[in-house]
Amino acid sequence: MKRADFLKKLQERWPESIQDERNENGLEVPAQAIPEALAYLRDDPETRMNYLDFITAVDYPPDTMHVIYSLYSLDKQHRVQLKVKLDRFHPTLATASHLWTNAEWNEREVYDLFGVVFPGLSDPRRILMPEDWEGHPLRKDYLHPNLASKPD
Amino acid sequence: MGLIDKIPAYVEKTPGGGVLMTPLNWVVNNVKASSLWYMLFGLACCAIELMATGASRYDFDRLGMIFRATPRQTDLMIVAGTLTLKMAPRVKLLYEQMPDPKYVIAMGGCTVYGGPFYHDGYSVLKGVDKIIPVDIHVAGCPPRPEALLHGCLELQNLIKTEKLGHKRDRPGLRHLTAGTVRPSGLVVPDSMRVVQNS
Numbered sequence: 470m471k472r473a474d475f476l477k478k479l480q481e482r483w484p485e486s487i488q489d490e491r492n493e494n495g496l497e498v499p500a501q502a503i504p505e506a507l508a509y510l511r512d513d514p515e516t517r518m519n520y521l522d523f524i525t526a527v528d529y530p531p532d533t534m535h536v537i538y539s540l541y542s543l544d545k546q547h548r549v550q551l552k553v554k555l556d557r558f559h560p561t562l563a564t565a566s567h568l569w570t571n572a573e574w575n576e577r578e579v580y581d582l583f584g585v586v587f588p589g590l591s592d593p594r595r596i597l598m599p600e601d602w603e604g605h606p607l608r609k610d611y612l613h614p615n616l617a618s619k620p621d
Numbered sequence: 622m623g624l625i626d627k628i629p630a631y632v633e634k635t636p637g638g639g640v641l642m643t644p645l646n647w648v649v650n651n652v653k654a655s656s657l658w659y660m661l662f663g664l665a666c667c668a669i670e671l672m673a674t675g676a677s678r679y680d681f682d683r684l685g686m687i688f689r690a691t692p693r694q695t696d697l698m699i700v701a702g703t704l705t706l707k708m709a710p711r712v713k714l715l716y717e718q719m720p721d722p723k724y725v726i727a728m729g730g731c732t733v734y735g736g737p738f739y740h741d742g743y744s745v746l747k748g749v750d751k752i753i754p755v756d757i758h759v760a761g762c763p764p765r766p767e768a769l770l771h772g773c774l775e776l777q778n779l780i781k782t783e784k785l786g787h788k789r790d791r792p793g794l795r796h797l798t799a800g801t802v803r804p805s806g807l808v809v810p811d812s813m814r815v816v817q818n819s
Contacts, residue, residue, distance in 0.1 A: 598744065599707045606743050615706070615747075619740040 524575035654777040665702030674766035692718040
C-alpha cells in the first residue's frame with residue numbers, strides 16, 4: 470500500500486489526518502487517535518502493520534513536541550510513519566505497549582530523553598539515564614553543568 | 622605483593638640491610654612488572670583494540686599479561702572505552718576491589734578527557750582520572766594495539782623505578798570521587814517542568 474491508501478483508510482475514521490510533507494512515508498494523526506489508530510493499522514487485513522520499527526520524538530520549541538511511530542508490515546512489506554503533535558509542556562500520549570511488546574522500551578526511551586509521559590505503561594522508569602537524573606537531555610532547552618558547548 | 626612491601630621493615634634491622642635491599646628491589650620490581658594481569662572488561666570500541674592486542678598477532682601474553690575475570694586477581698585495570706556517568710561508580714567500585722599494588726591505564730581519548738563527547742556531551746565522564754588514579758594515558762580513538770603495547774611497556778618501566786616500602790605518587794589523579802562527579806543534574810525551571818500524570 471502507498472501512503473495515499475493509508476491516508477484514505479485513516480481519514481475514514483479520523484478525518485483530521487493529513488500527509489506529512491517532510492516525510493515520504495509520513496502521515497499526521499491527532500493525538501487522541503493513539504492508540505486506536507495503531508491498533509487499527511495493526512489488525513486491519515489490508516494493512517497488517519505487525520512490526521513496530523521504533524518510536525521517537527522531536528522537540529520543536531517553543532511549544533511543540535512531535536512523537537513519531539514507524540510501522541512496518543512483515544507480511545505486506547510496506548511502511549508508514551505516524552506523527553503526532555503534542556504540547557511540549559505537558560506531552561502525554563496513550564501507551565501502545567499492549568499492541569507491540571517492544572513499544573514498552575521505546576516509550577521508556579522517549580520518556581527518558583524527551584519527557585513524553587505514557588500513562589498506562591507498566592514500568593515507566595528511565596531506561597538509559599541514571600534513575601536519579603533530572604531533566605530530559607534531548608530537549609532543545611536542556612542545560613547541564615557537565616555540558617560544555619562547542620566553540621564556534 | 623602487599624606483604625612484600627613490609628619486608629624492608631624487617632630487613633633494615635639487620636646490619637648491612639641496604640646492601641640486601643637493592644637486589645631485592647630489583648627482583649620484586651621485575652616480578653611486578655612482568656606479570657601484569659589485567660581486568661577483563663571493555664566499555665566501547667577501544668575494547669576491540671584491547672581484544673586485538675590480547676589475541677595472537679600482538680600477543681599480550683608475551684609481556685606476562687593475562688586477563689582475569691575478577692578484580693580480586695588483577696594488578697592492572699585497562700579502562701578501554703567511553704566511561705559514562707552511569708557506569709563511573711561501577712568502575713570506581715571495581716578499582717577499589719583490586720588488591721594493591723594496582724595500576725591503571727586510561728586507553729583512548731574518551732578515558733583521557735572525554736574524547737568526541739567532550740563538547741555537547743552530557744552523559745560521559747570527562748577523564749577517568751577524575752575518579753581513579755591513572756598511571757598511563759594512551760591517546761588515540763581508538764589507539765592501535767602498538768600504542769597500547771607501548772603504554773604497557775612504559776608502565777613496566779614506571780614499575781621498575783619503584784622502591785620497596787615507598788608508595789609512588791600518582792600525579793594523574795584529579796582528587797575527585799565518583800560521588801562528586803555524579804551529576805546533580807539540571808534544575809528545570811517550573812515553566813519547563815514536565816507534569817507527571819499519576
